[in-house]
Amino acid sequence: MTQMTTNLIPVYAEIFVLVAASAILLIDMFLSESKRSVTYVLTLLTLVGAAVFSFADLNTGATVFTFNNMFVADPMANLLKLFTYLTVGVTLVYSRQYATERGMMSGNLGGEFYVLALFALLGQMIMISGNSMLSLYLGLELQSLATYALVALRRDHAASTEAAMKYFVLGSLASGFLLYGISMVYGATGSLLLTDITAHIATQGANHTILVFGLVFIVAGLAFKLGVVPFHMWVPDVYQGSPTAVTLLLGGAPKLAAFAMMLRILVEALPQMAIDWQQMLLVLAVLSLAVGNLTAIAQTNIKRMLAYSTIAQMGFVMLGMLAGVVVVGGEPNAANSAPAYSSAMYYAITYVLTTVGTFGLIMMLARAGFEADELVDFKGLSKRSPWFAVVMTVLMFSLAGVPPMMGFMAKWAVLQAVTATGQIWLAVLAVLFSLIGAFYYLRVVKVMWFDEPADATAISTPFDMRVVMSINGIAVVLLGVMPGALLGACLTAIKQTLAT
Known part of the structure; x- marks a missing residue:
């Protein structure tokens, strides 16, 4: 069911997060350092409140457009937003002690860590629900500006300052690529609305050369945000140089938002260009699987290793995206689109749920003056804490794709989608690189x-961190043993979204 409305009901979650973030910033100004936990609690309550609005929308199953069709609340958006709230909430629980010990929540800084995390979340929500090139770009820039500030939050830390400079310069370049690509698509179609772009190409046609050039720049900008080869240069340096709490804010929820933005632009706005962008994604996927897995083997810094792991994992997301349209008799056939795109969505969610646990454990082992980000820092963890050694083992097995962890089911779903297109060689290549990647895990x-x-x-x-970490590890196993509910939810959400 599709509705067009002029009311604000579809954007209640975004409005709530904006108002709450602004209120928390003001309230925090009057709190002493001993009462900084109030900011933490208010931030978590904000996430719960936003989740209530998004869950209510998800239950209706409706697709609603508002703000002159620039914003859409559909099942895919609401489902991804729920996992985004969950990811940010878990990240904040894991980060609380780490950030406090490093002075990121004291003195002049106060609660900026939480407020910037909420503004980054707001940008991600807009990226997930954008139905216009303009609203998608504004959401991306809101997220980017907040994360630039987060990376540089430790102003007295040389590595963080260097990482922030690299991230800002390369991120600005990628935003320029994206904006230039958007301008070329606008020039070819005369519209920024995703639905109007599709209709214009279908009914009136457009200059194919201009669209392809625009598409190249758009894919380059999206590839940077996902951190895939050859736009991956910033990932290992920024992951290693950032405080681990910020690294998790960069490597978790933003991946869900970037996936949603990629699907909105490529699948919803430019489906007629599928053959062109699939070829681009094929190159990005193969290069990411190769460079990510092979380079990670040489890393001794675990944050840097996980950065290259992220590059390889995003290669699998690309595989799911490129399997949506098959050429049959010289004509594109979208019969495989829902299973393929839902497998990519499922993979992105399972990756994020696993990666928050891995970085959470790095922060758990860290203490004041000690980062615990080298491989040797994990030596003998089973003797220091057997339970959390088990949790980390589960997380590593999931990232490697070992059954019955949910990472295995995610890889299986993507490989099924790829083989359905007849590209058996591509599935075999992905499996081979996954076997190589299993070494460093x-x-x-x-x-x-x-x-x-x-x-x-x-x-x-802290007790709350231990509880959440335990639940995180158990969830990775349970969602691998019983993947049906999440897989089904992703498939249903994609089907309903594509139908509108």
């Missing part, structure tokens, strides 16, 4: 269980 497991601990210091973490 299993190396972490070996270090935890078979090496002697280099540090016998007791692991001291």
Whole structure:
């Protein structure tokens, strides 16, 4: 069911987050450092409130357009937003002690960490629900500006400052690429609305050369935000140089928003150009799988290793996206579109749920003056904390695609979509690179269980962090053993979204 409305009901969640973030910023000004937990609690309550609005919209199953069709609330958007809230909430729970010990929530900084996280979230929500090139770009820039500030939040830390400069310069370049591509599509079609672009190309046609050039720049900008090869240069440096709490804010929820933006532009606005953008995604996917997995083997810094792992994992998301349209008899056939795009969506969600746990454990082992971001810092974790060694093992197995973890089911869903297109060679190549990638994940497991601990210091973490970490590890197993509900939800959301 599709509705067009002039009211604000579809954007209640965004309005709520905006008002709450502004209120939290003001309230935090009058709080002493000893009462900084108030800011933390208010931020989590904001996420809960936004989740209530999005869940109510998801239950209706309706697709609603507002703001002159520039904003859409559909099942895919609402489902992705719910997982975005969950990811940001878990990230803040994991980050609380880490950020406090490093002075990121004291003195002049106050609660800016939480407020910037909420503004980044607001940008992600707009990216997920944008139905215009303009609203998508505004959401992207809101998220980017907040994350630039987050990376540079530790002003007295040289590595963070360097990472922020690299991220800002390369991020600005990518935004320029994206904006130039959007301008070329606008020049060819005369519209910025995604639905109008599709209708214009279908009914009146457009200059194919201009569209292809615009598409190249758009794909380049999206590839940067996802961190895929050859636009990956910033990922390892920024992941390593940023405070781990900020690294998780960069590597978690933004991937869901970037996936949604990619689907909105490529699938909803430019479906007639599918053959062109699929070829681009094919190159990006293969290069990402190769460079990500091979380079990660040489890394001794675990944050840098996980950065290259992210590059490889995003290659699998690209595989799901490029499997949506098949050429049959020289004509594009979209019969495989819903299973393919839902597999990419499912993969993005499972990756994010797993990666928040891995970086959370890095923060759990860290303490004041010690980052715990080297592989040797995980030596003998099984002797220091057997349960969390088990959790980290589960997370590593999931990223490697070992059954019955949910990472295996995600890879299986994507490979099924790829083989349905007849590109068996591509599925075999993905499997081979996954086997190579399993080495560096299993190396972490070996270090935890078979090496002697280099540090016998007791692991001291807040109770809420321990509980959430345990639930995170258990969820990775349960969603792998019983993937039907999440897979079905993704498939239904994609089908309903594509139908409108």
